[in-house]
Amino acid sequence: MWTLCATLHAQEISPELKQKIDETAQKVLRETGAPSASVGIVKDGAIVYTTAFGKSRLDINADAMPEMAYAIGSISKQFTAACILLLQEDGKLKLDDPVAKWFPELTRSKDITLRNLLTHTSGYSDYAPQDYTIPEWTKPGDPLKLVHTWAGKPLDFEPGTKWQYSNTNFVLAGLIVEKAGGMKFADFRRQRILEPLHMQHVLDLNTDQARLQVAGYFRNALGPLRKATLEAPGWYFADGDLAMPVEDLLTWDISVMNQTLLKPESYRELTTSFKLKDGADTHYGLGISVGDRNGHHVVSHTGEVGGFVASNSVFPEDKVAIAVLTNQEASSAASAIARGIAGAMLPPGPNAAASPETQAKTILSGLQQGKIDRSIFTGNANFYFNQEALDDFSSSLQPLGEVKSVVKQDESLRGGMTLRSFTVTFAGGKEVRLSTFTTTDGKLEQFLIIP
Missing domain, CATH: 3.40.710.10 (DD-peptidase/beta-lactamase superfamily)
Incomplete structure (x- = not known):
């Protein structure tokens, strides 16, 4: 069981957000095995919550406290x-x-x-x-x-x-x-x-x-x-x-x-x-x-220094900050807790970009119908997707059924672009490989299906 020591400040957060923060931190600590995490939240430009989970020292079974330095x-x-x-x-x-x-x-x-x-x-x-x-x-x-x-x-x-x-x-x-x-x-x-x-x-x-x-x-x-x-x-x-x-x-x-x-x-x-x-x-x-x-x-x-990893994020336009301090080196716990809290506090903004997997799934579903949003492709990719290519994509992919999953397998840099490969699984069980190149401004230079 994770021991929690928390301080609510003058401007308090909602019980629902507090519960989400606590659940996120406890889940990550369980999954990673990190001994403790000290978590702090700024909302509307003021410190609203500091809390700590787990053990600051295992040899004496000492609880972590938010006032402790990490x-x-x-x-x-x-x-x-x-x-x-x-x-x-x-x-x-x-x-x-x-x-x-x-x-x-x-x-x-x-x-x-x-x-x-x-x-x-x-x-x-x-x-x-x-x-x-x-x-x-x-x-x-x-x-x-x-x-x-x-x-x-x-x-x-x-x-x-x-x-x-x-x-x-x-x-x-x-x-x-x-x-x-x-x-x-x-x-x-x-x-x-x-x-x-x-x-x-x-x-x-x-x-x-x-x-x-x-x-x-x-x-x-x-x-x-x-x-x-x-x-x-x-x-x-x-x-x-x-x-x-x-x-x-x-x-x-x-x-x-x-x-x-x-x-x-x-x-x-x-x-x-x-x-x-x-x-x-x-x-x-x-x-x-x-x-x-x-x-x-x-x-x-x-x-990171010997035995410690920390994460600190400031969202200046939202007047939000999230700090997470942990006491295990080479651990992902601090960043994972911070991401989970950010997701709970800040819903996707109007300019939020879809993940590469979500974007690929949307594009594939459109191509099954012979449709494409040309605004997200470069000139070269739009040249590739002529009517013949659209017809071929539609006729060969539509019979495979709904796109059930798109899983990224690899990512690297090449030619100044991000190269990604995915495994795509369709409702009928068929799997294909998808290869994409994304330019620095987020447009797709390549979107190829490979058996």
Whole structure:
């Protein structure tokens, strides 16, 4: 049985929504086996509900409580980006300044800007791609040495031409904050962000690990939960070093949706998706993902450090935020809970896109009748679907009966488009393969049935 500790705030949510949130979290924890989840909700721009499920520590059978701090991992990156933006507002740097202004010794530092660092388009390799703790991270680390090692290597790609997640970028950004701000990174962040927002219970994992009440866990395959090793001080310097209770994270979310800390132009920089040199959209701003979820604009990020995974989503136009903190590494529980709550709180918007499976089923049903919505196809695909093709699709697919299921089997990138393959099953039992190409603007370049 999952133990629940909940706090309803001044503006309460409906009993029906509360029940849905609780049921969603409990179901995900049962299915994933994650020890606990701390969940927080902002509705109409105010914190309305914080709750926790499960166990914060298994060794002493301690219940999770919403006031307990959990490590938030890479969600910390948006706080680092905000530090850079504050320094830009102070006139001490610019986003398009080259890294060479502070670290001329690093690889291609004249060609890489602060904006490249914060958007993961620098070309610097990621020092920490693993989802488990490697031996090096169990010993105290040195951010400056880390940067000289990993940003001293040849680039993975030309700056601004690709998007590739790299924690190295944000360690370097934190060191630049120190040089431009004239104080330790953690002090700058505390004085300019945490204290003004009254985020009073935030921990720095470089100095405050002993204050964590929640233990992190991991599994080997499907084995039992085992105590995880949190990285030693000096690692995840400005890229994943924060821990906090869910209410403090929601306080930050409210500041983002209400634009209370930074100037409006800084928030535009923070939440505007970066375009690569070829015009491709990265769907990533400055330390934060930018996108659309079920027809609702969302800025979000996930985070992971040893033993912890977190998910944080802000829907600024809806004045909704959902934060979920969990204590098992390499677990899908935080994101699954967040998706379930978002589905309960935010019905599909007017511009919600159908899933690829739903879209394919609709198109196939139309083709059985010899009909097609040409607005969702490219010019090339519309050329392919001439009258002869429509007749052939109709005459060969209609006898198979209703389309019962469309199941995606594979997805990859090819030619700048998304290639997907599906298994389609008809009422009569016949199965065929469907192959599609989707362009970056959502149109179908290919829709082929293969026996």
